[in-house]
Amino acid sequence: MLRIGMIIGSTRPGRRGEAVAKWACEIAQRRTDAEFELVDIKDFNLPLLDEPMPPMMGRYTHAHTKAWSAKVASFDGYVFVTPEYNHGTSAALKNAIDFLYNEWTNKAAGFISYGGTSGVRAVENLRLVMAELQVATVRAQVGLSMFTDFENFSVFKPVASQEQTVNTMLDQVISWASALKTLRRTDISSASA
């Protein structure tokens, strides 16, 4: 069974990201074509990147990096739940991404964003980052507006149509994650030949 990690991209007290990610994970867990797990980067207590060697080398020295590596490596694909901070993603999410390299590679990712303009600029920013990590990003994305999907810009109450958009995005993540799993198997066999 494919495993998809749904990553909460904000860590601040009072964050809206947790409610958004839990809502999306509940929708996802009604599906039978993959397993979904909520991943809270806050739980990993990652400092600003503190590994001496480039992540691409995978020579990690800290327990927090090893724990984060094991979690990220356990998935075939990801859904990033990102806020928009100053037209980009959060520093916490970018830092968590930067900690690793090979754990992300040749996998698929989709996005759920939120903000005044539905967080779309944060996703454009993340797509560029994903390209360098060789992650295939899907076209369908969920954009949640502070004006229409949050009551008083605060309490998360998504409009009903957003559920279908989540499923369309997940359809694409699962298709690509499935295809890329084959590529990862090929990579492993050719590396050991």
Ligand SMILES: Cc1cc2nc3c(=O)[nH]c(=O)nc-3n(C[C@H](O)[C@H](O)[C@H](O)COP(=O)(O)O)c2cc1C
């Ligand atoms: C540091 C910071 C920068 C922000 N910059 C933007 C922005 O550029 N565009 C936008 O639409 N909203 C912006 N916002 C509003 C956030 O999208 C909104 O507060 C959202 O709830 C943040 O996600 P979080 O609650 O999960 O941390 C910003 C909020 C913060 C805290």
